[in-house]
Amino acid sequence: MIDEFEKALDVRIRDSIEEIEIATPVTFANYTGAFNGSIYGYEPAPWDSVLPRLMCMNDESYIKGLEFAGGFGVRCHGYSSSLQSGELAALLTYKKFMEVKGV
Amino acid sequence: MSKDKLNINIKPLGVLDLLTFKKLVPYRKKKIVEAPANPVKETPPVNVLAHRLHPQRQYMTVSEIVEETAAARTYRLVPDKDSETFELAQFRPGQYLSFSFNIEGSTVTRPYSISSSPEEALKGFYEITVKQNEGGYVSNFIFKNWKPGTAVISSGPQGYFYHERLRDSSKVIGIAGGCGITPFRSMAKSIAEGALDISLTLFYGSNTINEIIFLKEFEELERASKGRLKVVHVLSEEKAEGIEYGFITGDLIRKHADLNGSSVFICGPQVMYQFLRKEIGSLGLRKKDVRWELFGEIKNVDKVTGYPMEKADGSFMMFVHMDGSTQRIPASAGESLLTALERAGMNPPSACRSGACGFCRSLLISGDVFIPEDEDGRRLADKKFGYIHPCSSFPVSDLEIIIPRAR
Known part of the structure; x- marks a missing residue:
């Protein structure tokens, strides 16, 4: 190099x-x-990739208020996916928080 | 240009593709239902390798002790298989291990350079060489308590005092004082074994001829290295035939070694560094060509330039938040915060004890500390946001700190 x-x-x-x-x-x-x-996640199998994960996101939320961020989360691997999954987790947390507050 | 020439074949989105989308969710659910409910117990191979190369703890026993001089002993350490250490981690010649000791109810750590070679670690042992110092808290403990069969605990290999071929010249000048010879013994052995491809001119300062550690061994290593190792002994308190007298000065270095294009590695006691900083400064070397090994906690901090003398005899209180609990402990001006923590029976993380490695990095919430410039290994961001290294920070007021975790 x-x-x-x-x-x-x-x-x-x-x-x-x-x-x-x-x-x-x-x-x-x-x-x-x-x-x-591999800090930004591993390459997922096709059945477990970004689309099916996003499509199943609501069905697979088992603990209220718990969201996952990073390269192993719903947006799968890669640097930008890790970043975006953090944004997604923050937005979902905020949305649920506002729902609880009744806003 | 026709489509044929471009050889592009664009298919319209077919019914089958849409079906594939539709099947994604049920297929995923089916795969999850079919998956065995057994936890994955196997550690992934890269994590296994990381653990072998960088173990957090190595459990060893003392297998052999050699009296090198009246005040220096070499301890050979082998894996303690009963404690699940089956092999010793590889290292680069010049690295150190941080040992843990339980002395009078306090858990303390001390770094010791590995004085044996990486080849010897592959054969199943490390060696460290300890010099007994007057009033040396840990060295006296080792001399009194370490016997063949004694169980000891260390970290994995640590530190950056090693030859890096992308950074350093293959022509190396080593300068050692007292027990600072130990990393150079590892390098010299590695040169003689053919594993380390450098030439080393080593200046070794001792007080008297009887205090020279590894005198005969270095003669043998010089012969075995076929001209790639040259040792220049320097005595400060007595004259002897064929040995230089005085201190390791710039002129002496020029007399025996070619400075042009060389990298200089220095390891020795604090007092030698104070002298050498002036001598090395006169040689006109670039910063990148000189590597100073860490020498542990600063002694006599009140002698360091910039120390607020009016605080020198102070006794302060320190509020310490660690592992979810808070303790109030005393801290003396002349001792590092790390020593105060260990004296109080706490067990904070630490390794180099010289302000460099960052293992003990903690957040100073309030109060002031004095940090000697030579031992301030913090990043700029840490300085800005109030992080300190307790091993190189000395209290000058009451203070409050957060230590992220216990060791």
Whole structure:
């Protein structure tokens, strides 16, 4: 990666590296405990992918007020899905909160 | 251009596709009903590997003790299979282990560099070399209590004092003082074993010839390394034939080593660092070329530049929130917050005890602390939002802190 960067930009950065650490899925598994170190979720089977999960979302809510966010949630894997599932969980929480309040 | 040439075949949405959509929900429900209700007990392979490489705890027993000098001993440690440690985690030469001790009702930790090589860990043992210091709380405990068969607990390997080929030169100058020789023994062994591909010129400062740790062993390692290891002993309190006399100065380093294009690794006591910072500064090296190993908690904090002297004899109270409970404990000006916590019988997380690793990172709610600049390893965001490392923070007023979790 360093070689490619130097070649693409025609600059030398190797001599200026003050600190460098290499992270792998093992590193993420160590720090987060995430399944196989994949912090943004794993690739789901077709029957368990984003569409069926979203379509079953209301049927599969077993504890009132509990929503899931992250790459293992209803929007499945990936960085942007993890972000959006957080937004979704927040909106659902807010909606249910307002319902309880009778607003 | 005809459609044939482009070779594009667009099918209209068929009835079958719509049926597939319609079947998604019942198919999912069927799969869930069919799935066995057994919990998944197997740990995923990457998590298994992470646990092997970075165990939180390693349970070991002392298998052998070697008297290196009158005040230094090497302890060989092997896995304690009765406590479910079956192998020792791999490490890079120069890393350390944080050991836990229960002394007079307090749980305390101390970091010790691994003085054996990674190859030897594969064979089933680590070695650490401990120097007994006058008034040394933990070193005296080890000397008195660790015998063959003693059970000990450590962390996994920690620290960043190792050669990294993407960052460091393959030409390394090592500077060690006293027990700071231990990580260099690991590197030297690894060089002699052919695993670490660097050349090392090692300057080792001791007071007298009898206090040189690993004197004979380094002679053998020099021979085994075929010219890639050179050791320059320096004595400060006596003269001896063939050995340099005085301190490790910039001139002495220039005399024995080629500074051009070298990386410098330094490990030794606090007092040596104070001297070396000036000497190294005169060598014109870049920041990235000099690595200072952590030396543990600062002693005599009142001698550190910037310390508020009017607080030096102060005794303060500390409100500590940890694990859902609050305690009120005393804290003396001359001791780190971590020491005060351990003295009070609390068990906060810690590893490097030098302000760097962040294991003890806590939130200061109120009050003031003094943090020596050399041991302030906090991120900028942590400084802004009031986080501190209790191992490198000294109280200068009553204070209140939140420690995220017990160890």
